[in-house]
Amino acid sequence: MLVKGIMDINMIVPSAPGGQAELMIRTLSPLSQEVFGQPLIIQVRPGGGGAVGIELLNQAKPDGYTLAVGKASWLPREPPGRSSKSWPPVSRR
Secondary structure, three states: OOOOOOOOEEEEEOOOOOOHHHHHHHHHHHHHHHHHOOOEEEEEOOOHHHHHHHHHHHHOOOOOOEEEOOOHHHOOOOOOOOOHHHOOOOOOO
16 A cells, blocks of 8 residues: 555556657656655666566565556566465455
8 A cells, every 4th residue: 555655656667768658657647746745756667578677566575666557468477486376466356
């Protein structure tokens, strides 16, 4: 859960600089500052068809302050080095 004003929110964009994903995030960035009271740190990490940025997301501390934007095809069913049991559920049905 994000706590207002505690930490910066890191947003990973695993695609080419200046692309649609980065443009969308940079457009929404001021809204994030307004809503959450903390800046949105945008990290553009292209390479490997999105693998470089997604691996950075996989290595991030699971505190909810690191997010990524991209295509669903960049998210493997089971990330390298992790079993599906190590991922907490995002929501309950």
